Amino acid sequence: MKTEEPQQQCKIDFEPFYQALEDDPKLLEEALEILLEMVNSEQKSIKKLALLIKVDSRNLFNEIVELYTLNQDIGNTSSCCGGH
Secondary structure, X not given: OOOHHHHHHHOOOOXXXXXXXXXXXXXXXXXXXXXXXHHHOOHHHHHHHHHHXXXXXXXXXXXXXXXXXXXXXXXXXXXXXOOO
């Protein structure tokens, strides 16, 4: 019976945390900023996160690709007036 006690203490109910993120967009944004800061410092973590997004969150992946493509297109087009 004593071996079960430490396992029960390690279990954390994340449901209230997840619910708070769903209920408060600002809180979700702050949590994502913290996550990105943590991941940004390590190259392997960045690649793992990118793969997770690609595999598990296809819509998010497609949005990121679309934004990247739009930014590339904007950077590659010249101004209509050419600054003259």
